[in-house]
Amino acid sequence: MQENNALIDRYGRRFRYLRLSITDVCNFKCSYCLPDGYQCDSERDFLRPTDIATLVSAFAGLGTRKVRITGGEPSLRKDLPEIIELCAQTPGIEQVAMTTNGFKLKQQVARWQQAGLTKLNLSIDSLDPRQFNAITGHNSLQDILAGLEDALALGLEVKVNAVLLKPYSEGQMHSFMAWLKSMPVTLRFIELMQTGDNQLYFKHNHLSGQPIKQQLLEQGWVQLLRDNTAGPAQEFSHPDYAGRIGLIMPYSKDFCSSCNRLRVSALGKLHLCLFAEQGLDLRALIQQGDVAALQQQLMDLLGHKEASHWLDQGYTGATRHLAMLGG
Structure with a gap:
């Protein structure tokens, strides 16, 4: 299918970026996402590699240029290298990018890179081992940092994700800023988002990224232009730092105006927004292997995409927790 049949919604937004969840299972117990650990509350008949090949081909034919593999935790699937390779x-x-908690990073990153992975997003919410353990339920920070070094040595572009949380913010900022002096990664501070399961936690822990942005600008950081396949972060650089800083602020004005990504769940449902009311089932056409019919369905369904996620009005849609779609 030709480029002029690209995925463009009624607001003129063009979608070149697919976030593909391959499992909703996660082995971490992050306080802001799965504080009680993973609960199997739905079917686990996840998309198979042949299904994923059909889906990615359909999106690519409609102008998608970037695929991010997410979970849950995608490395819990034994066929992850195969999935990376077929996407690449x-x-x-x-x-081909991936978001991971890094639990298997040191053991597997070379295989992922050989399969065709080009970008890696790594969740590290604190550089203090005790805080990291308190937030994630895992005492694995040092192994994850060692895996990060291996990823950089392999030439992967690495971004580190850290959720902004009130109890840890002051120490979090100080240690991360010192780390970025010599660490050539983009550190992205992500505002905590309200979901169906974390409303009380959100009330007590949400922290706006706007004061951090103001502080960065006052300290000589310069905001960079976004690539057309980039995610939603506002990114900043400084000549005295090897690393960069990104801010993801979903409660900021006009956050959704630059949306360029669509999501498909591990069960084959299209989510027009992370906080959509429901997923739209693509599985029948995916399993038929009918790329042209699937492309037509995608273009038809895109007509239902809203202008905003309405998070600022307390709306969370069907998203109970972020592990459902990998954020």
């Missing part, structure tokens, strides 16, 4: 070998796909 799909004509039209230029970037």
Whole structure:
């Protein structure tokens, strides 16, 4: 299918970026996402590699250039290298990224890179081992940091995600800023988002990124232009730092105006927004292997995408927790 049949919604937003969840299972117990650990409360008949090949081909034919593999925790799938490879070998796909908690990073990153992975987002909410353990339920920070070094040595572009949380914010900022002096990664501070399961936690722990942005600008950091396949972060650089800083502020004005990504769940449902009321089932056409019919369905369904996620009005849609779609 030709480029002029690209995925463009009624607000003129063009979608070149697919976030593909391959499992909703996660082995961490992050306080802001799965404080009680993973609960199997739905079917686990996840998309198979053949299904994923059909889906990614359909998106690529509609102008998608970047695929991000997410979970839950994607490394819990034994066929992850195969999935990375089939995404990387799909004509039209230029970037294959993945978001991970890093639990298997040191053991597996070389395999992922050989399979075609080009970008890695790594969740590290604190550089203090005790705080990291308190937030995630895992005492694995040092192994994850060692895996990060291996990823950089392999030439992967690495971004580190840290959720802004009130109890840890002051120490979190100080240690991360010192770390970025010599660490060539982009550190992205992400505002805590309200979901169906964390409303009381959100009330007590949400922290706006706007004061951090103001502080960065006052300290000589310069905001960078976004690439058309980039995520929603506002990114900043400083000549005295090897690393960069990104801010993801979903409660900021006009956050949704630059939306360029669509999400598909591990069960084959299209989510027009992380906080959509429901997923739209693509599985029948995916399993038929009918790429052209699937492309037509995607273009038809895109007509239902809203202008905003309405998070600022307390709306969370069907998103009970972020592990459902990998954020």
